[in-house]
Amino acid sequence: xxxxxxxxxxFSTVQDLGRRGYQMQGVPVAGAMDTAALRLGNILVGNDEGxxxxxxxxxxxxxxxxxxxxxxxxxxxxxxxxKNGVALSCWTAHKVVAGDxxxxxxxxxxxxxxxxxxxxGIDVPLVMGSRSTYTRGKFGGYEGRALRSGDTxxxxxxxxxxxxxxxxxxxxxxxxxxxxxxxxxVIPGPQDDRFTEEGLATFYAxxxxxxxxxxxxxxxxxxxxxxxKEAADIISDAICSGSVQVPGHGQPIVMLADRQTTGGxxxxxxxxxxxxxxxxxxxxxxxxxFKKITVGxxxxxxxxxxxxxxxxxxxxxxxxxxxAFFMPMLPPPIAPAFEIAGRRHGVLNVRVxxxxxxxxxxxxx
Numbered sequence: 001x002x003x004x005x006x007x008x009x010x011f012s013t014v015q016d017l018g019r020r021g022y023q024m025q026g027v028p029v030a031g032a033m034d035t036a037a038l039r040l041g042n043i044l045v046g047n048d049e050g051x052x053x054x055x056x057x058x059x060x061x062x063x064x065x066x067x068x069x070x071x072x073x074x075x076x077x078x079x080x081x082x083k084n085g086v087a088l089s090c091w092t093a094h095k096v097v098a099g100d101x102x103x104x105x106x107x108x109x110x111x112x113x114x115x116x117x118x119x120x121g122i123d124v125p126l127v128m129g130s131r132s133t134y135t136r137g138k139f140g141g142y143e144g145r146a147l148r149s150g151d152t153x154x155x156x157x158x159x160x161x162x163x164x165x166x167x168x169x170x171x172x173x174x175x176x177x178x179x180x181x182x183x184x185x186v187i188p189g190p191q192d193d194r195f196t197e198e199g200l201a202t203f204y205a206x207x208x209x210x211x212x213x214x215x216x217x218x219x220x221x222x223x224x225x226x227x228x229k230e231a232a233d234i235i236s237d238a239i240c241s242g243s244v245q246v247p248g249h250g251q252p253i254v255m256l257a258d259r260q261t262t263g264g265x266x267x268x269x270x271x272x273x274x275x276x277x278x279x280x281x282x283x284x285x286x287x288x289x290f291k292k293i294t295v296g297x298x299x300x301x302x303x304x305x306x307x308x309x310x311x312x313x314x315x316x317x318x319x320x321x322x323x324a325f326f327m328p329m330l331p332p333p334i335a336p337a338f339e340i341a342g343r344r345h346g347v348l349n350v351r352v353x354x355x356x357x358x359x360x361x362x363x364x365x
Contacts, residue, residue, distance in 0.1 A: 001068035001118065001155040005147050009061040009104065014122050014141035016052040019130035023238070023261040030132040030140065033113055033216060033257050033280035036176040036305065037076035041117035043312045044073040044093045044170055046162035051121030052131035056114045060104020061147065069097040070119040070155060071165045077281060079114040080105035090114070091175060093165040111178050111281025119165070120156035136258060160355070164320040174308045178281050183291040186244065186269035187298055191234060194266045195246070199227035203268055204290055208252060212284045216258040219279055221288060225250030228266065236264040242271030254279060272298040274305050323351050
């Protein structure tokens with residue numbers, strides 16, 4: 001399937017789950033800001049969870065299908081989407097064919113970033129094992145940049161089962177919690193000992209506001225100053241997703257997908273993995289609070305999220321296996337049977353994963 005970009009939207013980039021294994025060479029991970037939304041979108045259309053899709057920030061694109069057909073789903077922020085002027089629902093797999101036009105409007109709920117996933121994934125060249133766009137380095141994705149009018153994208157190869165995803169919905173109970181009022185759960189450290197008791201109390205008790213200087217690299221906030229015991233600088237060490245740096249000005253910065261690989265500011269805490277997507281969906285001007293949890297509690301949250309992905313895969317398998325039409329069960333024999341030398345023979349028509357099979361059977365007496 002080929003997709004022509006008539007209008008690119010505010011900032012639309014190709015992203016997968018990131019470029020891992022190269023941070024020691026100074027290469028950022030990049031990838032989707034809300035990984036759970038991308039993973040669920042890929043499950044809906046029959047892809048592996050890490051297939052590349054479009055990350056759409058706020059104002060979405062206008063797309064036209066110029067060749068082929070397939071399924072797509074939009075997850076993450078609840079963007080308005082229409083196909084040929086007819087409104088469609090998010091979190092559901094829909095079919096498109098050549099000639100169809102898809103239009104997006106800004107999300108009303110659920111955050112600021114939506115994910116457009118297609119069967120087969122977005123097929124752009126692999127760079128260090130990933131199709132993610134890293135715009136600061138100008139590599140990966142589509143020519144290392146955000147989409148522009150006139151660009152053309154292609155989807156990867158699909159199989160017969162992916163065509164059977166049409167109509168599959170991710171139920172609300174399996175969607176990630178993106179409540180903008182929920183506190184971000186954090187694990188203390190690794191340099192929380194570099195802050196005063198008052199500074200730590202301020203961090204956990206205060207409300208911070210996301211600033212306009214936030215981007216895919218990090219979320220900058222303003223609020224009550226967090227006091228250090230001494231200087232804010234440390235010998236540079238590794239930066240992971242969700243690291244909460246506090247430079248000398250005492251304001252927290254949460255590192256996100258396009259973060260640098262190392263940094264020399266003290267890190268008071270780390271946002272747990274399941275809540276990074278929640279922060280990534282928030283807008284400048286929205287408020288943030290932090291809640292301390294243990295490593296064990298963070299692991300439990302991650303395990304619960306993994307179970308949700310597993311449940312969505314089970315729903316997909318059941319959906320793709322349902323009969324294309326209702327075939328009532330008749331008393332045996334299903335097909336004409338006959339006696340030959342004491343044996344009863346027949347043919348049974350069954351469907352497995354939506355594919356018809358004709359099974360010859362016989363009963364020995």
